[in-house]
Amino acid sequence: MQTEFIYLAYLVAAVLFILGIKGLTKPRTAVKGNQLSALGMLIAVVVTLFDQNILSFQWIIAGVIIGGVIGATMATKVQMTAMPQMVAVLNGFGGGASLAVALANFYGLNHDLVPMISISATVLIGAVTLSGSFVAYAKLQELISGNPIAVPGNKVLNAVLLIAAIGLSIAIVNEPTNTALMVALVAVAIVLGLVLVIPIGGADMPVVIALLNSYSGIAAATAGFITNNTVLIVSGSLVGASGLILTSIMCKAMNRSLTNVLFGVMGEVG
Amino acid sequence: MELLILLTLFVVAIFLGVELITKVPPTLHTPLMSGSNAISGITLVGALLAAGSGAPDPLVNIFGFIAVVLATINVIGGYMVTNRMLAMFKRK
Numbered sequence: 434m435q436t437e438f439i440y441l442a443y444l445v446a447a448v449l450f451i452l453g454i455k456g457l458t459k460p461r462t463a464v465k466g467n468q469l470s471a472l473g474m475l476i477a478v479v480v481t482l483f484d485q486n487i488l489s490f491q492w493i494i495a496g497v498i499i500g501g502v503i504g505a506t507m508a509t510k511v512q513m514t515a516m517p518q519m520v521a522v523l524n525g526f527g528g529g530a531s532l533a534v535a536l537a538n539f540y541g542l543n544h545d546l547v548p549m550i551s552i553s554a555t556v557l558i559g560a561v562t563l564s565g566s567f568v569a570y571a572k573l574q575e576l577i578s579g580n581p582i583a584v585p586g587n588k589v590l591n592a593v594l595l596i597a598a599i600g601l602s603i604a605i606v607n608e609p610t611n612t613a614l615m616v617a618l619v620a621v622a623i624v625l626g627l628v629l630v631i632p633i634g635g636a637d638m639p640v641v642i643a644l645l646n647s648y649s650g651i652a653a654a655t656a657g658f659i660t661n662n663t664v665l666i667v668s669g670s671l672v673g674a675s676g677l678i679l680t681s682i683m684c685k686a687m688n689r690s691l692t693n694v695l696f697g698v699m700g701e702v703g
Numbered sequence: 704m705e706l707l708i709l710l711t712l713f714v715v716a717i718f719l720g721v722e723l724i725t726k727v728p729p730t731l732h733t734p735l736m737s738g739s740n741a742i743s744g745i746t747l748v749g750a751l752l753a754a755g756s757g758a759p760d761p762l763v764n765i766f767g768f769i770a771v772v773l774a775t776i777n778v779i780g781g782y783m784v785t786n787r788m789l790a791m792f793k794r795k
Contacts, residue, residue, distance in 0.1 A: 533769040
């Protein structure tokens with residue numbers, strides 16, 4: 434299939450996502466909105482399968498079957514009362530997927546500047562989303578205490594980890610074939626996600642999940658810059674921005690400040 | 704030049720995303736979060752391209768495969784769960 438046709442279909446998908454998010458903000462149009470968005474996803478996925486760069490299908494077929502069965506089973510079995518933690522888990526998988534996309538490209542791509550910057554950013558944001566979402570899940574599912582857990586020197590630790598992650602990202606861009614640096618970045622980012630969410634109390638978790646949802650959107654957008662994929666960039670940044678606004682709306686509804694969420698210090702407020 | 708066009712798309716889509724959400728009734732907070740979470744599963748497109756790339760290094764296919772599994776869980780689970788939540792609202 435022609436590349437132009439695929440990108441036109443991506444445009445249609447992006448428009449359906451926009452209409453879908455818009456629809457989901459009003460009770461009357463919410464069901465329709467979700468259906469339009471799902472149709473957009475179907476179109477984007479199907480046309481991608483016709484991309485000339487896809488040479489083999491065995492990994493794709495196996496992955497879609499396994500993922501589809503797991504996703505459908507989880508969605509059918511989950512209790513309605515357990516929805517926030519369900520969204521957290523799904524969001525964690527989304528972040529993990531962007532992380533894996535970035536790692537696949539790290540091993541497969543030529544190491545030009547823009548793709549390398551995008552790979553590092555995607556690994557950082559994707560890994561934080563992955564581990565942070567699973568802490569949020571564990572708290573709501575009461576696998577670990579839902580109470581705010583005081584971590585001494587929490588802010589300093591967060592700052593040190595973030596600076597280390599950014600430093601490693603810059604080092605990877607300079608040394609694109611150094612696998613050890615990449616492993617270190619993944620590890621630091623996963624720990625960063627853990628320490629960001631662990632101090633926060635269970636009652637504030639919905640706001641944190643909304644914020645992590647925004648992160649997974651940004652991770653998808655930065656993944657789009659690895660291979661110049663327009664539908665990833667547009668949809669990812671839509672979710673990233675609208676997710677941030679939703680986070681702020683939810684904060685206001687709960688009388689919280691967004692700054693406190695962003696810096697992971699809500700536990701101290703509560 | 705192509706990078707500049709993509710950056711333009713990125714920035715314009717961010718502003719669009721900000722404008723898209725204005726007033727949301729509290730009952731729709733979780734479904735909206737869940738629905739937009741499903742959209743972030745769009746990374747499946749990147750996952751398909753990586754998993755099917757037929758690159759010589761097997762790590763590309765392995766990470767691509769992992770990405771396809773995780774993104775498919777996100778997409779299928781995300782849309783089904785959102786649908787279930789919204790169906791519950793309709794009955795009320």
